[in-house]
Each structure stands twice: as C-alpha cells, then as structure tokens.
Amino acid sequence: TVQLEMKALWEEFNQLGTEMIVTKAGRRMFPTFQVKILGMDSRADYALLMDFVPLDDKRYRYAFHSSAWLVAGRADPATPGRVHFHPDSPAKGAQWMRQIVSFDKLKLTNNLQDDNGHIILNSMHRYQPRFHVVFVDPRRDSERYAQENFKSFVFAETQFTAVTAYQNHRITQLKIASNPFAKGFRESGDSDSWTVSPR
Amino acid sequence: TVQLEMKALWEEFNQLGTEMIVTKAGRRMFPTFQVKILGMDSRADYALLMDFVPLDDKRYRYAFHSSAWLVAGRADPATPGRVHFHPDSPAKGAQWMRQIVSFDKLKLTNNLQDDNGHIILNSMHRYQPRFHVVFVDPRRDSERYAQENFKSFVFAETQFTAVTAYQNHRITQLKIASNPFAKGFRESGDSDSWTVSPR
DNA sequence: CCCTTTTCACCTAGGTGGTAAGAT
DNA sequence: ATCTTACCACCTAGGTGAAAAGGG
Numbered sequence: 177t178v179q180l181e182m183k184a185l186w187e188e189f190n191q192l193g194t195e196m197i198v199t200k201a202g203r204r205m206f207p208t209f210q211v212k213i214l215g216m217d218s219r220a221d222y223a224l225l226m227d228f229v230p231l232d233d234k235r236y237r238y239a240f241h242s243s244a245w246l247v248a249g250r251a252d253p254a255t256p257g258r259v260h261f262h263p264d265s266p267a268k269g270a271q272w273m274r275q276i277v278s279f280d281k282l283k284l285t286n287n288l289q290d291d292n293g294h295i296i297l298n299s300m301h302r303y304q305p306r307f308h309v310v311f312v313d314p315r316r317d318s319e320r321y322a323q324e325n326f327k328s329f330v331f332a333e334t335q336f337t338a339v340t341a342y343q344n345h346r347i348t349q350l351k352i353a354s355n356p357f358a359k360g361f362r363e364s365g366d367s368d369s370w371t372v373s374p375r
Numbered sequence: 376t377v378q379l380e381m382k383a384l385w386e387e388f389n390q391l392g393t394e395m396i397v398t399k400a401g402r403r404m405f406p407t408f409q410v411k412i413l414g415m416d417s418r419a420d421y422a423l424l425m426d427f428v429p430l431d432d433k434r435y436r437y438a439f440h441s442s443a444w445l446v447a448g449r450a451d452p453a454t455p456g457r458v459h460f461h462p463d464s465p466a467k468g469a470q471w472m473r474q475i476v477s478f479d480k481l482k483l484t485n486n487l488q489d490d491n492g493h494i495i496l497n498s499m500h501r502y503q504p505r506f507h508v509v510f511v512d513p514r515r516d517s518e519r520y521a522q523e524n525f526k527s528f529v530f531a532e533t534q535f536t537a538v539t540a541y542q543n544h545r546i547t548q549l550k551i552a553s554n555p556f557a558k559g560f561r562e563s564g565d566s567d568s569w570t571v572s573p574r
Numbered sequence: 575c576c577c578t579t580t581t582c583a584c585c586t587a588g589g590t591g592g593t594a595a596g597a598t
Numbered sequence: 599a600t601c602t603t604a605c606c607a608c609c610t611a612g613g614t615g616a617a618a619a620g621g622g
Contacts, residue, residue: 197615200579204613237576286578299577340578341615348615357613360584396591399603403589436600485602498601539602540591547591556589559608 178307178329181210181276185354186333193245194336195347202283202294206355209279209305209334216269221312223265224272226279227257228295231302231335238343245337248300255288255296266312286340297338304335377506377528380409380475384553385532392444393535394546401482401493405554408478408504408533415468420511422464423471425478426456427494430501430534437542444536447499454487454495465511485539496537503534 180186185207186194197203209226216222230251237248260282264271285294297303311325342348352358379385384406385393396402408425415421429450436447459481463470484493496502510524541547551557 206614352615355614357585358615359586361615405590551591554590556610557591557608558610560591 177214178309179212179214180331180334181212182207183333186331189347189350190333190335192346192350193344194334195339195342195344196284196336197342198284198286198297198299198338198340200285200287202285202290202292204280204283205305206351209282209307210276211307211329212276213272213309216273216309218268218270218273220269221266222269222272223310223312224262224277225259225265225308225310226262226282226295227259227306227308228297228303229306230254231304234302235298236300236302236337240343243344243346245343251301252298255298258293258295260293260295284338286338299338299340302335302337304330304332306330376413377508378411378413379530379533380411381406382532385530388546388549389532389534391545391549392543393533394538394541394543395483395535396541397483397485397496397498397537397539399484399486401484401489401491403479403482404504405550408481408506409475410506410528411475412471412508415472415508417467417469417472419468420465421468421471422509422511423461423476424458424464424507424509425461425481425494426458426505426507427496427502428505429453430503433501434497435499435501435536439542442543444542450500451497454497457492457494459492459494483537485537498537498539501534501536503529503531505529 189207196205233251235248235251236245238244239246260279262277262279263281264277283292283294284297285292286297286299287294288296290296307329309327309329311327313325337343342351352361388406395404432450434447434450435444437443438445459478461476461478462480463476482491482493483496484491485496485498486493487495489495506528508526508528512524536542541550551560
C-alpha cells in the first residue's frame with residue numbers, strides 16, 4: 177500500500193485547480209510528489225517511477241474575468257511519453273519503506289527537444305501523475321511476468337494543468353504561502369501554517 | 376585500475392603537509408577524494424568505500440616559529456574504526472565507470488560519540504585515506520571469498536594531519552585559493568587557476 | 575490577444591576560514 | 599600554552615514568482 181504525503185495541501189490546491197509551471201530548463205513540481213510505502217518485501221529489489229497521462233483530449237484557456245478554465249479546442253499532438261525513475265532505483269524494499277520517498281528531482285518541461293530526461297508536457301493541458309512500483313524479478317524470463325511484477329497508484333488530488341505562467345491568482349498565492357523557496361514573495365502574516373517538515 | 380583525480384592539487388597540498396579540519400558536526404575533506412575507475416565488469420555489482428588508517432603511533436604539534444610539525448608524544452587512544460560507503464553503493468560496474476566517483480558526502484569528525492556515521496579521527500594525528508572496491512559476490516557462501524572479492528588502493532599523496540584549526544598558514548592560503556566555498560577569503564588575483572571542474 | 579521566454583531579486587540549504595571565547 | 603568550540607560573514611548552488619520582453 178502507498179500513502180500520499182502532504183495530502184491536505186494537495187487537496188487544498190486541487191480544490192482551486194492545481195497548476196504546475198513548465199519551463200524550457202525544467203521546473204520542479206510543488207507540492208512535491210511524496211509517498212510513504214508499506215508492505216514491500218524488505219529484501220527484494222524494487223524500482224520506483226512516475227509518469228503523467230493526459231486527463232482528456234482537450235486544450236484549455238483561462239478566463240480571467242470569470243476565474244474559470246474553459247475548453248479551447250482539441251489537444252495538441254501528444255508529447256513524448258517519458259518516465260521518471262526515482263534516482264535511488266533500484267533499491268531494497270527495506271530502504272524504500274524506511275522513510276518517505278520524495279520525487280523532488282523530477283522536473284517538468286515544455287521543450288520537445290529536451291535532452292535532460294525531464295518529463296515533457298503540453299502547456300494548457302491537464303495531466304494525472306501516476307506512481308509505479310516495479311518488482312525486480314530475479315528470474316531469467318522475468319519479462320513474461322511483467323504484469324504481476326508491476327503495481328500502479330493514482331491519486332486524483334494530484335492532477336493539474338500545465339502552464340508556463342500561473343493563471344489563477346489564488347493558486348499563485350497558495351504556492352507563495354506554502355513553498356519555502358517562494359518566501360521572498362510573502363508580504364504579511366507568514367503564519368508558518370504550511371511549513372513543510374524536512375525530507 | 377583506479378586513477379586519483381586532482382592529483383596535481385593533492386601533490387601541491389602534500390608538499391606543504393596537508394591538513395584536514397575535523398569538527399563536532401563533521402567537515403568535508405578538501406581536496407575531495409575522487410577517482411576514475413577502469414576495468415570493472417560492467418554488469419557486476421560493486422560497493423565502493425573508504426577508511427582511514429593512522430600513519431604512525433604518534434601525536435603531533437606544530438611549531439609556528441619553525442613552521443614544522445614535531446612529535447608530541449604517543450598517539451591518543453584509537454578512534455572507532457569506521458568506514459564510509461559511497462552512497463551510490465551498491466551499483467553496477469558500468470555506472471561506477473561512467474564518470475568520476477566523488478566522495479563528497481564523506482565527513483570527518485573528532486566527536487567520539489558521533490551519531491551521524493561520520494569518520495572519527497584524532498586531531499593532531501596523521502592519517503592515510505584508503506579506497507576499497509568490493510565485488511558483490513552472487514554466490515551463497517560469498518564470505519569465504521572475501522579476500523579475492525576485495526581490492527584496496529592507497530594514494531600516498533592524500534595523507535594528512537587532522538586538525539581542529541589550521542596550523543600551517545600556507546595550507547590555509549592554498550585552501551582559500553583552491554576551494555570555491557572559501558572564495559570569500561580571497562583578496563587579490565583570484566586567478567581561477569584552481570577552479571575545480573564540476574562533479 | 576494569448577501565451578512563452580528571459581532575467582532578476584529574494585529565498586533555502588549548506589560549505590568556507592576567521593575570530594573570540596572556552597577548555598584543559 | 600595549546601588546542602577546541604561556537605558563531606559569523608561570505609561564499610556556492612539552485613529553487614521561487616514577478617516583470618518585462620518576445621512571438622505568433
């Protein structure tokens with residue numbers, strides 16, 4: 177079983193309509209996708225990875241006057257469907273379960289020619305992150321058991337719209353309030369209410 | 376075979392008598408111990424690690440007037456003989472050989488009660504870093520082959536004296552001139568001659 | 575008009591030796 | 599006297615959204 181970390185924060189973003197910045201150089205996600213894993217075989221090897229699937233076949237635009245996302249037509253041509261392996265992969269179940277697994281090295285880009293292994297997404301499109309656990313099968317013909325050695329997890333509250341600049345100002349405000357790296361844009365209270373516990 | 380990186384810099388320090396700071400919280404080495412590895416089995420698993428052995432059974436003090444290290448008696452009681460595994464261990468030979476292997480997470484401490492897995496050394500004592508390659512033997516009774524699955528490398532130019540504060544001012548100057556993190560203490564030329572290539 | 579790119583000040587996070595005070 | 603500790607200003611390295619400029 178897998179538990180999503182910072183679930184309350186994800187839900188707060190999701191309620192407003194989460195946006196994630198994509199840049200040419202690659203931008204991290206915030207909130208960071210982090211999970212707590214239980215029930216692995218401590219001594220077996222696993223690889224952990226993520227990918228992103230389109231939530232629909234549409235392109236969106238943001239109507240500022242009504243503060244709402246509108247369908248703006250059919251989706252652009254699909255981007256190369258990349259996968260991000262957690263850099264500690266492969267590792268023993270015991271190591272994965274020891275602490276929260278954080279995908280903070282994952283970056284999103286809109287550069288179709290990206291050469292850094294980042295996840296390529298279309299801006300103004302909606303995506304659903306997926307998390308996959310692959311059991312590294314020691315058997316010779318392990319390919320044949322690919323299905324049973326593969327488990328996927330989807331958390332609906334992590335879906336988002338890719339953007340090159342934030343559209344919904346309330347999303348911007350929540351990012352500034354909750355991401356430590358954006359502290360420079362906080363004006364007032366600074367209530368610390370969303371200070372993220374380290375690692 | 377194993378090649379020591381930044382060999383010229385190590386030799387320049389060694390000629391003056393290298394000193395490495397030890398602190399309660401742990402201090403990195405500078406220069407960083409880095410090696411290029413050749414001749415591994417690309418598909419086999421290896422663990423890479425370092426340890427530190429006393430160069431002699433003596434305690435030293437520094438005579439400022441003569442700018443020389445003098446023997447100050449017998450060594451203090453030996454510290455716990457710890458080992459530092461490279462954090463990427465274990466990994467395939469191909470991955471180790473792909474690029475320079477850097478032990479930049481290794482830290483030296485004088486705290487006998489250290490709880491962070493750092494290397495514990497006695498200040499004012501001389502040490503020789505050692506580098507070890509362990510072949511992860513897939514055989515069941517691999518312990519019996521420990522000897523043949525183990526290779527050690529010693530570079531005499533990396534030996535040093537552990538200190539809590541620099542003694543030889545020329546060592547201080549060379550550290551300031553060659554360590555990017557000490558750039559704040561450079562006064563003049565800033566010739567960039569010792570700028571270290573990244574990673 | 576709508577969206578993207580570039581640059582920037584302002585942060586987090588952590589590695590430097592200097593310095594002065596502390597310890598033995 | 600000799601060595602150690604704690605704190606500091608000053609760096610490296612890199613993650614933020616704002617703002618202005620760029621592109622179709």
